[in-house]
Amino acid sequence: MKKFTKSLKKGIIIGMSTMALLGLAGCGEQPANTPAKAPTSVSWTEMLDGQEVTNKVDKVPERAISMSQATTEMMLALGLEDKMVGTAMKEEDIYPPLQESYDKVKVLSEKWPSYETFMAEKPDFATGWEVPFTKRGIPAERITSQNIPIFIPSSMQKLDADLDTVFEDMLKYGEIFGVQEDAKVWVDAQKEMLKSTQEKIKNLPKKKVFIYDSSDGQPFTAFKGYTTNILKLIGADNVMENAGVDKTWAATSWESIVAADPEYIIIADYSNGVRNDEDFQQKVAAIRENPQLQNVTAVRENHFVKVKLSEITPGVRTVESLKRLAEEIHGIKD
Numbered sequence: 001m002k003k004f005t006k007s008l009k010k011g012i013i014i015g016m017s018t019m020a021l022l023g024l025a026g027c028g029e030q031p032a033n034t035p036a037k038a039p040t041s042v043s044w045t046e047m048l049d050g051q052e053v054t055n056k057v058d059k060v061p062e063r064a065i066s067m068s069q070a071t072t073e074m075m076l077a078l079g080l081e082d083k084m085v086g087t088a089m090k091e092e093d094i095y096p097p098l099q100e101s102y103d104k105v106k107v108l109s110e111k112w113p114s115y116e117t118f119m120a121e122k123p124d125f126a127t128g129w130e131v132p133f134t135k136r137g138i139p140a141e142r143i144t145s146q147n148i149p150i151f152i153p154s155s156m157q158k159l160d161a162d163l164d165t166v167f168e169d170m171l172k173y174g175e176i177f178g179v180q181e182d183a184k185v186w187v188d189a190q191k192e193m194l195k196s197t198q199e200k201i202k203n204l205p206k207k208k209v210f211i212y213d214s215s216d217g218q219p220f221t222a223f224k225g226y227t228t229n230i231l232k233l234i235g236a237d238n239v240m241e242n243a244g245v246d247k248t249w250a251a252t253s254w255e256s257i258v259a260a261d262p263e264y265i266i267i268a269d270y271s272n273g274v275r276n277d278e279d280f281q282q283k284v285a286a287i288r289e290n291p292q293l294q295n296v297t298a299v300r301e302n303h304f305v306k307v308k309l310s311e312i313t314p315g316v317r318t319v320e321s322l323k324r325l326a327e328e329i330h331g332i333k334d
Contacts, residue, residue, distance in 0.1 A: 042176050046152055048133055048140035055149035057125065060178045065121060067112055067128030067137065069094070070315040071153065075127070076101045077316040078173055078182055085121040088112050089132065092308055093273070095317055112137035119146070125176070127151045151176065155226060155314035159248060162229035163194075166314050190319045197234065197323045200332045206235040207329050209305075210262035210298065211312070212283065218251040225249075227312045234326040236264070254292045261296055264303040264329050266312070280306045305329065 043056040065086040066072040072087045076098040086108040094102045108117055112132050126133075126143055130152050133140040140150055153169035155161040167187045174183025209231060211222040221240055222228055225248035228238040239260035240252060265287065269280035284304045293299045305328050311321035326332060 044151065044172065046140075046150060047157070048130075048144070048150060048152075051141075053140070053144055053150070055144070055151065057149055057176055061125035061176065063121060063123050064125040064127065065108070065118065065123045067126060067132035068156075070129070070156070070310065070313065071127045072102065072105075073098055073310075073316050074153070074170060074173060075177075076105075077186060078170070078177065078179055080173070080177055080179070081105050083177060085123060086113070086118075089128070092270070092310060095310070098316075114138075115142055118143075123148055125149055125151070127153075129156050153314065159225050159246075160229070161226040161314060163233065163318060165226075166316075166318060167191075169314075170316075194233065194319050194322065197326050201235050201326055201330050204235060204330050204332075206237050207264055208239050208260070208262045209236045209264045209266055209329070210239050210257055210260065211266045211268070212287070213249065213268045213309075214283075215286070216251075218253055219257065220249065220251050222249050222312075223247050223252075226314055230312065230318055230322060231266075231325075234322050234329070236325065236329055254290065258292060258296060262298045263301075264305055265298045266305045266307055266325070268309045268312075269306045270309070277306060280304075 041056060041058050043054060046053050046055060060083070062083055063085045064075065064080070064083050065088070066075055066084065067088050069087075069089055069091050072084075072090075073095050075081075075084060079101070081101045081104045084105045086106050087102070088107070088109045089111055090107070106121075108121070115138050118126075118138055126148055127150065131137060133143065133150055133152070143150060151172070153166070153172075155165040155169050158165060167190070170187055171180070171183045174180040211227060211231075213220040213222075222238060223240045223243060223245040227248070228241050231238055239262045240256070243252065243256060243260075245252070267280055267283050269277055269283075271277050271279040287293055287299060287304075298304070305325060307321065307325070308317075311317045
């Protein structure tokens with residue numbers, strides 16, 4: 001979460017069976033391309049740089065720019081690469097099923113582009129986390145003053161965001177880009193995949209987990225919000241949820257971990273490359289070597305689970321990741 005806190009084909013052929021569709025979605029594929037329907041008019045309200053701003057589109061955006069990897073993947077999952085003229089802020093490897101689509105879109109910057117680079121693409125829509133639209137990126141007012149609407153998914157703003165919030169965001173993208181049916185198909189397939197996982201664990205006891213991001217003297221972890229809420233869906237209770245910290249992510253103490261005695265430690269791996277897990281291994285080694293943690297159940301039983309941050313923060317990877325996490329934490333087989 002350090003990276004996020006400090007700076008994260010369309011239509012289904014008519015007649016395709018429901019089972020075939022769900023199988024396709026479960027493998028991470030996107031539906032085939034169908035024409036977008038122009039929205040009559042779609043509006044929404046954002047808090048941008050502390051100001052409430054009403055944004056609106058009267059036609060399907062044709063030159064969208066995504067300023068965060070998570071929103072890039074959300075758009076690509078709906079087959080919107082042909083409506084995108086730029087992406088920015090790629091923080092880790094692109095979700096593999098979306099790599100081919102991602103390669104079709106111009107990368108404007110490794111972080112966030114300058115205002116001049118952004119405007120050179122003549123955008124008619126912008127999306128991303130909130131931070132890219134502050135002085136750390138391009139202030140929102142410089143964009144909206146050019147009649148370019150900004151959409152920040154609610155799942156990336158609400159302190160109480162959950163999986164349903166992501167689904168609502170995907171449906172909103174569908175509304176904005178005239179691909180409502182594709183968005184609904186995607187959401188329904190994700191719900192079906194989650195339901196299948198939950199059926200396998202419904203009679204199993206819940207597990208206590210601790211989410212470990214990094215350490216700068218003290219461990220940085222998740223308390224409330226999206227990460228905690230989605231883990232509940234697979235019977236994994238975050239031991240820090242009721243620690244009295246009204247934040248999504250913040251520092252805690254090693255003593256708090258000892259007192260909570262988690263059964264599993266979920267570790268955010270920031271290694272580059274699909275097969276590289278050096279960061280994860282280093283964090284595991286540091287935890288094992290910490291004398292304060294020797295009697296913690298997760299450490300004693302070697303229960304360390306690797307995740308990418310994008311798998312437990314808002315985006316399109318959540319349900320597939322929950323399926324894998326449930327298998328590891330509960331010991332179930334597919």
